[in-house]
Amino acid sequence: MRELRVAERELLTDLFGGMTHPLAVRCAERMLATPRFSAFLAQYQTKIHKKARTLEGPESWQDLWLELWMAARLLADRRFVVAYETFAAHKVRGPDLTATFRVNTTCHIEITHVRADLTAAKWAEVLGGKLGQLPTGAINVVLVGTAAAIAEPCPVETAIRALGQRAQRGEDAAFQRVGLAGARDYTREIARLSGVLRAAEWDLASAARLSLWRNPTARHALPADLGRSLLG
Secondary structure, three states: OOOOOHHHHHHHHHHHEEEEOOOHHHHHHHHOOOOOHHHHHOOOOOHHHHOOOOOOOOOHHHHHHHHHHHHHHHOOOOOOOEEOHHHHHHHOOOOEEEEEEOEEEEEEEEEEEOOOOHHHHHHHHHHHHHHOOOOOOOEEEEEEEEOOOOOOOOOHHHHHHHHHHHHHHHHHHHOOOOOOOOOHHHHHOEEEEEEEEEEEEEOOOOOOOEEEOOOEEEEEEEEHHHHHHHHH
């Protein structure tokens, strides 16, 4: 395997303050395995540098690494082209990654690192915070990274089924507690969600076990080949 070029080492030093930073170490591994990831880091150097400077410790390092880890995974597959925080340029909230698959299929990926058990209440909180960031008229996936194992307290499909039942009963307060306007707001926005990608047993040092749930009521369904590629 090749060694990092001088320019790549300088890039990592600028982003993370030194080659010994845990994020620099992880990025270096991915850069060596996937040269396209080096180009991604260089292209979005200013954004990543700014975000890295706000990190306060290992817990927050994981939040950024989950975004970069997913970008590197996608870039290892040459069928993907990946852009970072494209909606920020328009001063609007939007997904973290925009992946173009096989030239003409676009998939937005919103990413969140969850430290608590994924109970029904936690899934409601996660979805309440993320659905509003999913653009209309597109394939949208929420990636949830967690150190917990795949055998979770509440699978996402169970949580979404329960939320759907609460929406049918018009329980506005349940949705307002998680940041949505009410039941009708949830019903409208859940249709934007094409799927949930779960990265279990995930942290700075280990690989993850991935699972994918497809939303059967999504306005824009997740194509089978794209779903398989997201799972790697």
